[in-house]
Amino acid sequence: MNGHVSIFSIPAIVLTMVNLCGCSPSLPTTYEETIWEADVAPNNFGATLPPNIAPLNFKILQGETSEAITHLHSRNKEGIIVGGWDVCFDEDDWHKLLEQTQGDTLYCDIYLKVCNVWKHLPTQHFLIAKEPIDPYITYRLIRPSYVTYEELTINERCLENFDERVIYENMRFEDSDQGQCINCHMPRNWNRNAQSQFHVRQALGGTVFIHGNEVTKVNLKTDSTLSAGVYSSWHPTLNLIAYSVNETGQVFHTLDPQKVEVIDYASDLILYDTEANTVQHIERTASEFESFPTWSPDGRTLYYISAHYTPRLDDIDADLDTNYDLLHYNIYARDFDLTTRRFGPRRPVFNSEAIGKSASVPRVSPDGKYLLFTLADYGQFHIWHRSADLWILPLDNKQSVAAQPLQQANSLSSESYHTWSSNGRWILFSSRRDDDNYTRLYISYFDEKGHAHKPFRLPQQSVDCDNFLLRSYNAAEFLLQPVQPSQGQLRKAVKANARHATYAGSALAQPETDSIKNRIPQFTSNGRRESIAY
C-alpha cells in the first residue's frame, strides 16, 4: 500500500464509493484466526476515547492483501462495517456507536483476504470514557523551523468532527522588510467567557486580547521590562495575566539530530492588569531565569520554572553555547493574596536539578490536585529535546507520592507543551514520537487515580493529512466554545495602534533586591545566536 492519494486514483476512489453505496461490505462468514499484529496507522488501539470524539479513521498497512474489512462494534456486536484499507467511519454511525458504548469497551475486528482466504486479526479495543472532552482546541501550525517564519496560522479545530478553521494567519501584513510572527493563543478558563489572547511579533506587533467580539491590541513592553509578554497564564478570577518576559536566542547543532537549542539568555516574570493596563514585576533577577508562569485554579498560587545561572565565562553567549546542558530549571511557587494582589516569597515545589533534570511548562489540574510538567535533561524548550517526558506531581498533601513520569503517555521522543481539559480528565500534549521532528497532537485520558492512559493521535479525516503535512502542531489549548471574532475583525485590530502598558513597580509584598541593574553590563553577546524578537 502506498501512502499517497494520486489524482489518477480519484476515479478509482469514486468507483469504490459507488460500489460501497450500492452494497455495503458484509463480514466474511468463514475465516481463519491469526495472531498477526494489526499494522495500522495511526495505531490508536488500546487508547481511552472521549464519548464525543471525532471518528478515529486509520489506514491498514498490511501488505499482500486483496481485500480488507473492518468491524467496529460494541459488546453486543452492533456496529459499523467498513471495507478497504482506508478505514473511514461515517460520522453519524461513529457517534451513535460511541454513545452506546460510553463507559464500556469498543471492539475492532479486522479481516484481511490473503490468497483468497479471509484472515481474522486479534480483536482490538478502545475504552470509551464517561467524561466528554472539551469540544474545541486551538493550535498554531508551523514548520519545525528555526529563524524564518511564513504562512503561520492559528487554527481552531472541533474535536467532535473534522471542522478546522483559521483564526488568524500571518501573511497579510508581511512586507519585504519585516515579517509577522504569531504565537501562543491562550484562552482564559477554556474560553468559557469568550476571552483569549495571542501575540503578534515584529510587523504591527502587540498582544491581541479577545473578549467576545471585542478585540484590542496592547504593547506590553515597557522600558523597565526585558521584552513584551511571552508565555502567559490568565488569572482564573481576577483581570490579571502573568507573563514571562524573555531574551531568547537560537543556536544550532552541527551534528546532533536534536538540531537546535532555544536558550533564554535572561528572563523575568511580570503581572499584567488588563483593566489598569499596568505591568508589574513578579521576578526580576539577573541570576535567575524564570519562565512559564501558571496559576492554580483558585488563583492563590503562581507556579513557574526558574534556573539559577552562574556565569562561567564573561560572554554569556559563549558560556551558554558551551554549557547549555548545565542549565537546569526547577519549579517554584509564590502565594498570591487576592485582596492585596501581592505575591509572597518564592518557595521550591520540585527540585529537578537534584535528579539531574530540568522542568518546564508546569500546569495545575483543574481540581488543583496535580501539577503536570515536562521533564528533560536540560533547558526549558523541550520540544527539541528527545529526553522530554510528561511528569505528574501530586499537590494534595494527603498523597505522599513523589513526582512520577506518565508512563502510558510518554514515548522515546519528545513530549511537551501539555494542557488540561476543563473537567481535568483529558490531557492534550505535543509529541514527536512519529518521526522525532514533526509535532503531532496526542490526547490521553487522566483517571481519578492520577494515571494517564494510552493516548490517541488527534483524529484526522484522512491519514494522509498527517503523513504529508510538513508542519508541526504547536501550543495547543482546549476551548469550551469557538473563538468569536472573524479573521477580518482580528486583522483590523492588529492593524490598529497598540495601547501601551505602563510600568507600575513590583508586585511582591516585600520587594527583593533588584539585581536587574547588574544585567546589562554583565552579559554581552558575541552575535553567534539568532535572537527572537518579542
Added chain:
Amino acid sequence: MKFRLPFTLVFVAFALILLLGPLQPYLRETGALTPFYLTGISLGEFVSHPYGLLLYVASGMQSCFAIPWLGATLFTASLIAVAYAQKWAFRLNDNWFGLCWVIPFWLLVNYTKMGYLIYTTKAVAPAFTPILQVLIGVLLLGCLRVGLSHWWMLSVKATSSRRVIAIVVSVLIFLSSAITAYSNSFRDVNFLNSLRMKHAAEAGEWEQILQIARDGEQEPTRIQVCLTRLALFKTGRMGDELFTYPEGSAQYNATQNQWLRLMVGPLLYYHYGKLGFAYRWAMEDMVEYGERPAYLRYLYSVAKLNGEDALAKRYERSLARTLFYKDIDKNKEQEISEISPLLNYTDQLDGDNGLVEFYLLHSFTLSEGGSREMVELSLMDGLITKNLTGFWPRFMALLPTWKGHIPAHYQEAALMMAQLQGNSPLSDFSVIDPTIQQRFQRLVETSARMGDNTANATALRPEYGNTYWYYYFFVEGLKTN
C-alpha cells in the same frame, strides 16, 4: 494560413534554441524550485485559495522543466496558444499575425530574465502562471466577442494595397520582439556555469565540475570556487591541483549577495558533513519559499545520513508525490560512504550567520583530529585561510598516508613554512620533489631581486600562479561568503 506557419515556426525555433541551448541548466533548476505534488490533497490545498486551480496547473506545468525538453516544449506550446488565442479573440487578419507575438515574447522574457531571482521569488510558478492568466483572459475576451459579434468592429480586413504594409509591420514587430526577448534573457555566464556545476555535483559528476572550471573564461564567483574545491576534494586531487584552478570573487549579476547560501548552501554543508546546517538552511528556505523539491532532497538526505529513518520516510513520501523527483536514492550509498568519514567530530552549538564558505573554511581550519579526510580538509583550509598554526601537526599526521606521493601544494607549503619559520619537524627534505625545491629556490631568488610585492604579483604569475606560494603571498582580498 500561409503567414501563420512561418511566424509560428520561427517562434518555435527561437524559443527552443534559447531554452534548450544556453538556458537549459536554468530550466532544470526551475523545475527543482517548483513545489508541485500530484495528489488530491495538494490540489485541495491549492483550490482553497483564490485562483488556486490556475496556480496548481501552472506549477504542474512548470515542474516539467525538470526534463528540459519537456518543459521547454510545454512552455513554447503555451506561448503559441497565447498568440493564436489573440488572433481568434480579436479576429485579426493573417497579415497582422505578427502583432500576436508581442505578448508571447514578453511572457517568454518575463521568465528568462529572472536569473538569480528564481531562488527568491515567492510566486509558485512564475514561468507559467502569467501565461495561463493571459491565455484565459484572452479566451474570455474572445468568448465575449463571439457573443457580441454583431457589433464587434475590431476585425481588421486589409485591402490588397495595404497588405504589404501590414506584413512588413507585422514582421518588424515580430523581429523586434524576438531581439528584445533575446537581449533581455539572463544569460550570465557565471550564473549558468554555476548551475551546471551544481547539477553535476548533485549527480556526483565531479570531473564535469572541474572541466567547467577549467573552461571558464571569466573570473569565477565564490559559488564556482567552492564547487571546484568540493570536486577536487571528492576526487582526491585537492592537494595537487587546488591552486591551479582560477580563483576569484566575481560579483553576482544580481542585487544582494546571498546567492551562495541560497544556491549551494545545503549542498556544501551536506557534502562537508555539517549536517545540522545543511538541514537548517534547507528547512529555512522551505519555510520561506515552499516545499520545493530542491529543499526536500537535502532534508531527506540529511535525515537518511542521521539515521532518522521515520523522518527520511516522511520526505521520501513527499518526493514520491512529485512528478520528477521520486528517484531520490540514486547514488545514495556512495554519497553516504563519502560523507560518513567527515562526521567523526564532536557536535557543537554554533551559528554561521549565512556565511557558508567562511564558516566551512574556519570550522575545518580550527578543528582538531578526526578522520584522515577531516585532517586533510583542516590542512587545506588552513592553507586557504593562510592560518598555518596547525600545518605541521596535520602534515606530519598525513605523511604516512600519502605513501610516497606528497601532494604538490602540501610540498610547496612545507618548503615555505620551513623557510619562514626555520625549525621544521621534517628532518629529511628528500621527501620533497627536487623539481619543487628548485622551483621554490628560484622563487626566493627572484623575489629577493625584485623587491616590491605588487610588482612581483604580475611578473611571477606566469611561472608561479599555480602554486600555493603565489596564493599565499599575492592573492588577497577575496570576498568569501
